[in-house]
Amino acid sequence: MLNKIKKACKNLSGAKQEVAVFTLSNPDTVAFMTIDELASSAGVSASTVSRAAAEMGYRGFPEMQEEVRVFLKQRLLPTERLERASISEGSFGFRESLSKDIENIQMTAERISEKTFNQAVKLLCEAREVNVAGMRTQYGAASFFSLVLEQVRGGVNLITLNEGRYPEQLLRMTSEDVMVAICFPRYAKFTVSIVEEAERLGCRIIALTDGALSPVGLMADVVIPTEYESQSFFNSTVAANAVLNALATGVALANKTEALQRVGKHSEICKRWNILMDTDE
Numbered sequence: 001m002l003n004k005i006k007k008a009c010k011n012l013s014g015a016k017q018e019v020a021v022f023t024l025s026n027p028d029t030v031a032f033m034t035i036d037e038l039a040s041s042a043g044v045s046a047s048t049v050s051r052a053a054a055e056m057g058y059r060g061f062p063e064m065q066e067e068v069r070v071f072l073k074q075r076l077l078p079t080e081r082l083e084r085a086s087i088s089e090g091s092f093g094f095r096e097s098l099s100k101d102i103e104n105i106q107m108t109a110e111r112i113s114e115k116t117f118n119q120a121v122k123l124l125c126e127a128r129e130v131n132v133a134g135m136r137t138q139y140g141a142a143s144f145f146s147l148v149l150e151q152v153r154g155g156v157n158l159i160t161l162n163e164g165r166y167p168e169q170l171l172r173m174t175s176e177d178v179m180v181a182i183c184f185p186r187y188a189k190f191t192v193s194i195v196e197e198a199e200r201l202g203c204r205i206i207a208l209t210d211g212a213l214s215p216v217g218l219m220a221d222v223v224i225p226t227e228y229e230s231q232s233f234f235n236s237t238v239a240a241n242a243v244l245n246a247l248a249t250g251v252a253l254a255n256k257t258e259a260l261q262r263v264g265k266h267s268e269i270c271k272r273w274n275i276l277m278d279t280d281e
Contacts, residue, residue, distance in 0.1 A: 001071040006213055008056040016052035018042045023068065024213045028186070031069045035061045097231040104227035104239040111225040112243070120206050120222045121250035127178035127204070129155035131169070133194045134182035141182050141208075141237045145244040151266050152252040152259040159194055166194070175202030182208045183216045184228040184235045195219050208240050 002024065009020040022042040023030045030038060038061075039046040050061055058064040124130055130149060134142030146158035159169055173179075179198035183191045192215045198205060199219045207220035210228060217223045226243055230236035252259040270276050 015044045019052035101238040107227045108239040128176035132180045133159040135188035138182040141240045148248045173201045179203045181216045
């Protein structure tokens with residue numbers, strides 16, 4: 001359903017494209033809207049909604065809405081995804097799960113162009129500060145990236161809900177900064193809101209998400225399309241972590257002198273504080 005609408009969206013006129021974009025960004029809402037409610041929310045007429053549905057390959061709005069509902073049941077609801085998890089001979093087929101993650105990495109590598117990757121690295125190198133946001137299942141990837149990026153360049157901030165201090169974190173953002181957002185279905189509202197605020201403040205935005213028409217993709221300066229499907233009820237962040245590995249390495253190599261100095265100081269601190277078992281790493 002997503003790919004069908006995304007593909008059609010490129011050929012739709014302005015008003016009809018608004019219908020497609022709204023549907024992609026708000027499937028859980030569109031699934032239960034009347035045609036008039038969708039028209040009002042997208043800022044178009046009801047007849048435009050009907051024409052948009054037809055040009056997207058549906059017999060009309062009801063058929064499009066039904067496909068959205070099926071999409072929600074099959075791909076977004078954790079209970080449904082868990083029920084559909086592959087089982088082999090009464091036990092979990094862990095090799096299939098690993099294969100799915102390998103497939104995610106391969107598909108992600110095919111979707112990212114050299115130009116897109118280099119644009120992201122350039123923004124990360126030139127930014128005054130880099131802010132990283134990712135909630136729920138994406139929080140681990142966001143935390144990891146902020147940790148390793150801080151070792152090769154300064155001014156890296158992880159946006160969190162801890163102590164409710166995110167207004168103070170937002171307060172320091174300027175148009176010289178970059179926001180890295182990691183956001184997959186079912187899109188975390190907090191991440192989307194943080195990106196909206198970053199856009200309002202003039203930050204450049206790098207989005208790791210499922211595509212350019214996702215809620216954060218629509219606001220991003222650079223979209224890094226990343227696969228996230230898993231064999232279970234949660235999103236996989238394996239491909240996202242692989243991309244973040246590459247971005248951190250790209251920044252380190254682009255600013256090698258600074259990176260070497262920071263990594264050296266980091267190792268000295270770890271050794272002095274006896275943080276790691278092997279302080280030479």
